[in-house]
Amino acid sequence: MFLDNWLPLIILLTSLLPGIVIFVLPEARIRLRTSLNMGGATVKLALIGVMIWGVRHEHVYETRLSILPNMDLILNADAMSAMMTALSGILWFLTTLYAIAYLETSPQSRSRFFGFFSLCVSSTIGIALAGNLITFLMFYEMLTLSTYPLVVHRGTPDSMRAGRIYIAYTIGGGAAFLIGVAWLKALVGSVAFTEGGMLAPFVDTYATQLRFIFLLMIAGLGVKAALVPLHGWLPNAMVAPAPVSALLHAVAVVKAGAFGIVRVVYDVFGIEFSAELGLLPPLAAVAAFTIVYGSVRALFQDELKKRLAFSTVSQVSYIVLGASILGPVATIGGIVHLVHQGLMKITLFFCAGNFAETLEVHHISQMNGVGRRMPWTMAAFTLGALGMIGVPPIAGFISKWYLGTGGLAAGQPWIIVILASSSLLNAAYFLPIIYRGWFQDSAESWPDKPAAGMLETHWMLLFPPLITALLALLAGLLADAPFSPLEWARLIAAREYHP
Amino acid sequence: MNLNDFLQPLTLPAWIVSLPLVAAGLSVALPKIGKPAAIFTAVATSMLVVMLGGEVLEHGTLQMQVGGWPAPLGISLHADGLSAAMLAIACLIAAVVTFYAASYFGPETSPPTFWPLWLFLWAALNALFLSSDIFNLYVTLELLGLSAVSLVALSRSAEALPAAMRYLLVSLTGSLSYLTGVALLYAANGTLDLNTLAAAEPGSPSISTAFALMASGLIIKSALFPMHFWLPPAHANAPAPVSAALSALVVKGSFYILMRLWLTLFEPLINPGTANLIGLMAAIAIFWGSVQALLAKRLKLLVAYSTVAQIGYIFLVFPLTSMPAAGQTAWQGGLYFVLSHACAKAAVFLAAGNVIYSVGHDRISELKGIVRRLPVSMFAFALAGVSLIGLPPSGGFIAKWLYLNAALTAGQWWWAVLILFGGLLSTAYVFRFFSRAFSYSTDTVAGRPVPWIMEWTAFVLASCTMILGLTAPEVIQLFTAGQPF
Numbered sequence: 012m013f014l015d016n017w018l019p020l021i022i023l024l025t026s027l028l029p030g031i032v033i034f035v036l037p038e039a040r041i042r043l044r045t046s047l048n049m050g051g052a053t054v055k056l057a058l059i060g061v062m063i064w065g066v067r068h069e070h071v072y073e074t075r076l077s078i079l080p081n082m083d084l085i086l087n088a089d090a091m092s093a094m095m096t097a098l099s100g101i102l103w104f105l106t107t108l109y110a111i112a113y114l115e116t117s118p119q120s121r122s123r124f125f126g127f128f129s130l131c132v133s134s135t136i137g138i139a140l141a142g143n144l145i146t147f148l149m150f151y152e153m154l155t156l157s158t159y160p161l162v163v164h165r166g167t168p169d170s171m172r173a174g175r176i177y178i179a180y181t182i183g184g185g186a187a188f189l190i191g192v193a194w195l196k197a198l199v200g201s202v203a204f205t206e207g208g209m210l211a212p213f214v215d216t217y218a219t220q221l222r223f224i225f226l227l228m229i230a231g232l233g234v235k236a237a238l239v240p241l242h243g244w245l246p247n248a249m250v251a252p253a254p255v256s257a258l259l260h261a262v263a264v265v266k267a268g269a270f271g272i273v274r275v276v277y278d279v280f281g282i283e284f285s286a287e288l289g290l291l292p293p294l295a296a297v298a299a300f301t302i303v304y305g306s307v308r309a310l311f312q313d314e315l316k317k318r319l320a321f322s323t324v325s326q327v328s329y330i331v332l333g334a335s336i337l338g339p340v341a342t343i344g345g346i347v348h349l350v351h352q353g354l355m356k357i358t359l360f361f362c363a364g365n366f367a368e369t370l371e372v373h374h375i376s377q378m379n380g381v382g383r384r385m386p387w388t389m390a391a392f393t394l395g396a397l398g399m400i401g402v403p404p405i406a407g408f409i410s411k412w413y414l415g416t417g418g419l420a421a422g423q424p425w426i427i428v429i430l431a432s433s434s435l436l437n438a439a440y441f442l443p444i445i446y447r448g449w450f451q452d453s454a455e456s457w458p459d460k461p462a463a464g465m466l467e468t469h470w471m472l473l474f475p476p477l478i479t480a481l482l483a484l485l486a487g488l489l490a491d492a493p494f495s496p497l498e499w500a501r502l503i504a505a506r507e508y509h510p
Numbered sequence: 511m512n513l514n515d516f517l518q519p520l521t522l523p524a525w526i527v528s529l530p531l532v533a534a535g536l537s538v539a540l541p542k543i544g545k546p547a548a549i550f551t552a553v554a555t556s557m558l559v560v561m562l563g564g565e566v567l568e569h570g571t572l573q574m575q576v577g578g579w580p581a582p583l584g585i586s587l588h589a590d591g592l593s594a595a596m597l598a599i600a601c602l603i604a605a606v607v608t609f610y611a612a613s614y615f616g617p618e619t620s621p622p623t624f625w626p627l628w629l630f631l632w633a634a635l636n637a638l639f640l641s642s643d644i645f646n647l648y649v650t651l652e653l654l655g656l657s658a659v660s661l662v663a664l665s666r667s668a669e670a671l672p673a674a675m676r677y678l679l680v681s682l683t684g685s686l687s688y689l690t691g692v693a694l695l696y697a698a699n700g701t702l703d704l705n706t707l708a709a710a711e712p713g714s715p716s717i718s719t720a721f722a723l724m725a726s727g728l729i730i731k732s733a734l735f736p737m738h739f740w741l742p743p744a745h746a747n748a749p750a751p752v753s754a755a756l757s758a759l760v761v762k763g764s765f766y767i768l769m770r771l772w773l774t775l776f777e778p779l780i781n782p783g784t785a786n787l788i789g790l791m792a793a794i795a796i797f798w799g800s801v802q803a804l805l806a807k808r809l810k811l812l813v814a815y816s817t818v819a820q821i822g823y824i825f826l827v828f829p830l831t832s833m834p835a836a837g838q839t840a841w842q843g844g845l846y847f848v849l850s851h852a853c854a855k856a857a858v859f860l861a862a863g864n865v866i867y868s869v870g871h872d873r874i875s876e877l878k879g880i881v882r883r884l885p886v887s888m889f890a891f892a893l894a895g896v897s898l899i900g901l902p903p904s905g906g907f908i909a910k911w912l913y914l915n916a917a918l919t920a921g922q923w924w925w926a927v928l929i930l931f932g933g934l935l936s937t938a939y940v941f942r943f944f945s946r947a948f949s950y951s952t953d954t955v956a957g958r959p960v961p962w963i964m965e966w967t968a969f970v971l972a973s974c975t976m977i978l979g980l981t982a983p984e985v986i987q988l989f990t991a992g993q994p995f
Contacts, residue, residue, distance in 0.1 A: 034889075077983045079908065080842075119950065120885075145911075149902035156896060166879070166950020175945055182937045185901070186930040193911065193926065197918035 018062055019086035019140045020074040022096065023133055025055040026103065030129025036122050045111055048125055052104040055136075059093075059100040063494070066093045067502075073142065084149070085142030089206065090503045091278070091346070094496070095139030095270055098350050101482075102262045102357055103132045105475040109361060110254035112471035113368060117252075124164055128255075130157035131263055138267050144192045144202035144279065147271065151188065151235075154267055155181040161255045162248050173247040180234050180244040181264075188231025188271075191224045195279075198224075204274060206506045208281015218288060221280070225290050228275050235268025236331060237324045239301040245324060246308075249316040253364025256316060260323045261357035269330040270349060276334045277342075277507050286337045295335035299429045301328040306436035313374050315363045318440060319356070325433060326352045326399065333414055336426065339504045341417025344410050347500035351398070351406035354483040358395035361476035362388050369468040370457045375444055380453025385467045389448045391480035396441035398483050401434045406486040409497055520574045522562045523587040526597065527637045529555055534629035544625025545612055551629060552605035555636075559594075559601040563988060566594040570992035586703065588642035590992030592845070595985070596639040596766055599849050602974065603758050603856045604632050610860055610967040611751040614867070621664050631657040631755065638763050644692050645702045647767050648685065655681035655731065658760045661752040662744050673743035680730060680740040684764070687727030694720040708774045721776050724768075731764035734788075734825050735795035738818045742802070745814040750863020753810065757817045758856035762848055765824060769844070772828065773994060782832055789829030793928050795822030800935035804942060809862045809872035812939060813855070816898060819932065820851045823909075826925060830913060833920035841995040842986055843912030849985070850897050850905025850978050857894040857971035861887040864964055869957035874943060879951040886965040888947055890972035895940040897975035900933045905978030 029051035036044055062072060066088050073087035088096070110128065114121055134157055137150030155178075163174035196202050198220060199213055210221060234241045245265065249256050259265060276285055276294075285291055305325025312318035329352065333345015365388045366372040366381060382389035398405035411430055418426025466473055490497040533551045537544035565572055572589040589597075608628070615624060634657060638650035659681060663674035692702070698716045699707055733741040741761070745753050772780070799819030806812040827844025831837045864887040865880060866872050881888040897904035910929060917925040978985060 078980065079911065079982050080986055120882075123885075149907075152901045152907075153903065156901060160948065163945075163948055166948060168949070171945050171949050174948075175941065178937065178941050182899075182901075182934060186934060190914065190926055190930055193914035194918050197915060 014061075015070070015072055017074055018058065018065075018072045019088055020076075022055060022058050022062065023086065023136050023140065025051045025058065026129045026136065027133040030126050030133060033122055033129060034126035038120060038122055041121075044122065044125060048107045048111070048129070049104075051129070052100075052107050056100050056104055059097050062088050063093050063097060066090060067494075078145075082145055083143070084146050085203070086137070086140040086146065087142040088140060089142075089204075090499065090506055091273070092139045092141070094346070094350065094499050094503065095266075096136055098266075098353050099132060099135045099139060099262045102258070102353060102479070103135075105478060106254050106258050106357070108471050109257070109364070109475040110252075112469045113252065113254050113364060115469075119164055119166065123160065127157050127160045128258075131161060131258065133157075135263050135267060138270065141274075142204055144195070144204070147204075147274065148185075148189060148192055151267060151271065152185050154264060155185060158255075158259065158264055162251045162259075164252055164255065165250070167250075170250045173244075173250045176247050177244045180241065184231045184234025184241065186231070187227050187234075191227035191231060194220070194227070195224050202279075204278035205281075206278060207508075208277065208279060208284050210280050211284040211287075214284070214287065222288055222290065225275070225280060225285070225288070228279075229272060229294065232268045232271040232275065233297075235264050236272055236327055237265055237268070237301075237305075238297055238328065238331065239304050239324070242301070242305070242324045246317055246320045249320045253316075253360060253367065256320075257357045257360035257364070260320070260360060261353040265323055265327050266349065266353060269327050272331050273334050273346065273349070282334075282337060282342065282507065291335045291337060295332060295423075298328040298332040298335055299426075301325065302332065302429055302433045303436070306433050306440070309440045310436065313376055315366070315373060315375055315378070315444075316360070318375065318444075319359050319363060322359075322399065322437070322440070323352075323356055325437075326356065329410060329414060332426070332429075333410075333417070336414075336417055336421045336423060338417050338421040339508050340413055340420050341426075342504040342507060343497070343500045344413030344415075344417050346503055347413065347496050348410040350496040350500075351410050351483065351486060354479050354486060355395045355398040355405075355407055358391055358476050358479040358483060359399075361472075361479065362392035362395070365468055365472050365476065368472065375447065378444060378447045379451035380448070382449040383453065384457055387467060387473060387477060391476040392448070393445050394480040394484055395476075396445055398487070400437040400441055401430075404484070404487045406483045406496070409487050409490050413497075520572060522558060522565065523572060523574055523589050523640045524576055526555060526558050526562065527587070527633060527640060529558070530629045530633035530636060534626050534633060537626045537629060541622045541625075544622075545620075548608050548625050548629060549612060551632070552608040555601050555632075556605050559597050562589060563594045563598055565589075566591055566991045567988060585646060586642060587640040588704075589640055590994045591989045592766075592770075592992075592994035593639045594991065595845065595849065595989035596762070597636060598988075599852050600632075600635045600639065600759050603852055603971065604635070604755065606967050606971055607751045607754050607856065607860070610754075610863075610964055613961045613963045614749070614751055614863065623660070624664060627657050627660050627664075628751075628755075631661065631760070635759055635763055639766065642704045643702050644695065644704060644707070644771075647770075648689050648692055651688065651731070651764060651767065652685050654760060654763050655685060658752075658756055662748040662756070664752065665747060665749045667747060669743065670747040673740075673747050676740050677744040680737075684727040684730035687730070688724050688767075689727075691720040691722075691724030691727065694723070704770070704774050717775075718779060721771075721779055724771060725776075728764045728768040728771075729788075729791075732761050732768070732825075733818060733821055735791050735798055735818065735822065738795065738799070738821070741818060742811055742814040745817060745859075746808065746810040750860060750866065753814075753863070754856040754859035757814065757859060758852040761817070761821060762852060765821075765848065769827075780828075780832060785829040785832035788825055789925070792822040792825040792829075795819060795825070796928065796932040797822075797935070800932060800939060803939040804935070806939075807874060809865060809874055809877070809943065810859070812874065812943060813858050813862055816858075816936065816939065817851075817855060819936065820847070820855070820898065823847050823913075823929070823932065824851065826913065826929070830916045830920070830922070830925060833916075833922065836916035836920040836922075838995060839912050839919065840916035842990070843909050843916055845989050846905060846909035846912060846978075846982070846985070850909055850975050853971050853974040853978065854894040854897040854904075854906065857890050857968050857975070858898070860964070860968035860971065861891040861894070864960045864968060867958075867964065868960050874946055877943075877946050878949050880947045883957055884960060884965065886969050887960070890965075890968040891947075892944065893969075893972035894975055895944070897972075897979070899936045899940055900929075903979040904975045905982075906975065908979055908982045 830840035
């Protein structure tokens, strides 16, 4: 059937083609550019809906294009890719809306910005849909290249510096990953993602080589996933415009790294085989250290976006932690956090952007009383922050609960200690912001409040964080409903452990 | 008599050689028609090369005797997949650069000798890719070298003339060394035809000497480290269209001859020592060229040193193919490097030419925010840069992937490490320029507008690197037609 063969590619093209058209669009064609952006995003959402419905009903969507002799570019929709695609589809829609308003007054080329923005999202979709390592690698590198112009968009010395650091880290990581993939290909000949893993038959012949390959791949992916000590680029990259940071931290770059680690552990090596090779404990140790380290560093940042960036370092490693514990419960916790962290973190970055854009507030010390001036934004921020801490019934609680019980089920109670201390630290760096925002009197003289009945800021800046905050709340409240992230993560875990 | 009688498949090679040659001759006689003759040649040769590609895909090889005389007496032309691929890339780049040059050299600034020399260069390249006789190869090599040197000298600047002079001396030394090898082979075997030579008894002592002489001559002309010293000044100081053709095509001509000789004559003679010696030179070339590119103060010099590094990559094919397990993959990778580097480097030189055309200099430190003035050229530079670094979805990535596969299958992991390390270095020099070009400055660089055709020709070539990255199965099918490897 036509759709079975081409749906994944069509989904990819819904952002790639508008992106290419946008590049050649004259600067002044704002209306056409906006329609292309939003049109593409809407069509994509609808198609993703179709795909999710199909995947749920055991439908197979797969596009295969030959790119090399005996090597195909495969885009296919399994349960895991459907989840990532849905996440990026929804968040792209909202972030585009947000970016249009945010960049309204930007002096730099907006055609360039939205062109690369679409390329960036297309790469993310490609990563989500990749059916083998080579396809994953191609889109992973494309993501690196298409985000660089976004990071340096402002062109200031600061952002150029951040761009240099970003490129140095990510190209280095990409090289490590590439050699891992090529080595694996030379060794076993196949690099396709398989639910339950595909390397177990090679254990006797290649155990040592496979350990090295795992190390290379995780090191390569760990750069984007910001595993300590490979995280240095992330706090610098927050000089990018707010919508870029939002996308980077929630669904694009950082998530691509974490998703890649999940893929390598579950669908290349297989979780049971990884455990057999003894690869999981070191990975768990790195993840645990990153969780605590990121939180501690976040405590000492006064710049709001920087604090959020270190918080990302910490939170993304929850996903890696979930992937490094053997047992379906922990798997569910890690995988569901792919979605939950995305929803919560994008909310926080949208809000930070709103404070900066509307009130020129960049530092936490300036945030006294912002809640009275911008109650809706502050409410969304509060929801996101409480979710990060793990307060029920917001999404973050679900992740932590499953990770904790998963750790116990696997006989690793130290996981609980890590989670508890991280939650305490989360509280220590988020609660003061919430307190300042709502309960302290403002000392600043902010731009005038808009007239009664008017919104506190542009609607396209306000609605996206409200929607994502609501989604984060619903993901926790309705965790048991069909098609909720948790329910979907259960489906994935079931397929990974009983392929 | 209708057109079809002229264009018999078997006469295609002769047409492809003679068309630019006749155009060159005409433009010597009537300088005014130089430009239209070149444009006509570009269009017509493209069509002929496409037809030849179709024939080669269908039949594998084409062999023709010019004037009907068989091999030992007459000139025989020979086309297989490898020649067709080289002809195609040469034709693509030469045709696009022709359009660029037509705009670059305005009616007043056009040096009268450009078009004849340009067409001679093109004819020499075409003849080189179609010859299967070691003496004819010498003739085409010499013609190629002389026209290239004269083209460098065209810009007449204080830097260009000594650069051209040095290029001339190096080029003559290289050809002389090659010619001596030819003489030795002829003395031993009494024939110059490659296929007859290949069938002859190998292993006489003179054949090793001949190999050493011919290989060193060709290595000098291909600018492999440490014989690269002449390349950066020559390529950096030539007029932009010339730089593009020199880096993209001319150095590939001598490389192609070496590859042919290696495949048909010398492969049985190669011991791991020889292959690894070339590999070592290639490794140093990658490192040295990249570091010099990183330190270069001028954009065109950066690009020229990048060629030195990329030539290193291309020569890695010899150590990689010396392992039987990896031979096929490595040859494919090597040829893919040749093709994608040709597109990428031509695009980058044209883009750099646009910078000079617009602002009058190419000092990197003064090009802050040039992207606002030349967005299309800079985008072309970026796309081609992706291929030079070897990131997907470019042709450079395919080449690198094939190399990595070959190296790891043969268990020679050190080449894999070198390839990736070289990639990191090229990232550094490409982004060193980007971080200037893309930075924001309120005072845009002053300069004159660049004709759109010059910006978009650079872009077309840069897009070709991406097309090469997405059509690998088809391209590989073309250049393996007739089983040249």
